[in-house]
Amino acid sequence: MNIGQAARHSGLTAKMIRYYETIGLLAPAGRGANGYRRYGDKDLHQLAFIKRARDMGFSLDEVSRLLALWQDRQRASADVKALAEAHIDDLERKIAELVGLRDTLRELVGHCQGDERPDCPILRGLESGCCAGDHGADD
Amino acid sequence: MNIGQAARHSGLTAKMIRYYETIGLLAPAGRGANGYRRYGDKDLHQLAFIKRARDMGFSLDEVSRLLALWQDRQRASADVKALAEAHIDDLERKIAELVGLRDTLRELVGHCQGDERPDCPILRGLESGCCAGDHGADD
DNA sequence: CATTGACCTTGCCAGGGTGGCAAGGTCGAG
DNA sequence: CTCGACCTTGCCACCCTGGCAAGGTCAATG
Known part of the structure; x- marks a missing residue:
């Protein structure tokens, strides 16, 4: 799946996806023989996660931390809760x-x-x- | 009065005042023989107006329109009210x-x-x- | 096979509004 | 004269997104 499809599926734009990659929010996507970025189901899942976190008003920095927690199977839910509560306080x-x-x-x-x-x-x-x-x- | 004093009196920073001048929100300030900007009471009054309008959450663009109305002795208060109400709606x-x-x-x-x-x-x-x-x- | 059009790539510039830093001129006091 | 505080202009940074350019690639047409 190319970036355009991934964008449509996730609700982000291709531009945003590339940007998130450049700032290190996303790991560099795999590339096909033609140099196009390729996205699989796992990537789509992650993009959708980011989209929802952004929609909830989290900054990219906070999203980054949320992603790290999300992917950490050893995480303590207290850490996630703290992050969310801090954001509520901001709001x-x-x-x-x-x-x-x-x-x-x-x-x-x-x-x-x-x-x-x-x-x-x-x-x-x-x-x-x-x-x-x-x-x-x-x- | 130089820009530093004007900044301290108005609550803005010298940087902001210069910026407002470059974008045309403020008319270019008069200059002394040394090239320094000079500000008088009328200017201070205007700077304070801008400061308060910014504090109220008006964008620079809205401030610009408010300034124009403020300085227009023929204005209709309805115009000011409309601007303020639009801003309230935004809020x-x-x-x-x-x-x-x-x-x-x-x-x-x-x-x-x-x-x-x-x-x-x-x-x-x-x-x-x-x-x-x-x-x-x-x- | 050639062309077309949709898609992809990278890179640069824009915004709003402010802060920061550089390199230089100017002032007033010691 | 020298020093520090102030002024000048100019450029870069932030955050996040959109826009545009110049080029490569693909699939489907004619």
């Missing part, structure tokens, strides 16, 4: 940050008439920082 | 996506013993996609 932080931003912005928007006149509390808020208090949203 | 989408990821992950983590044994529902979930259903979290 929580980001969510809290975005919610803070949204609420601040909603507050400003709620005070704005939204008509054809130039007066606008949103701009005033950005100007003076009066309404946009500290919600710790400094990335 | 809502991102929040929903992250919450979906978090919940899926929490579900998996909740089933994982987290001990020294290798058996791990998290990895099984990533392997087969059994627990990570469609929560529309495909960016």
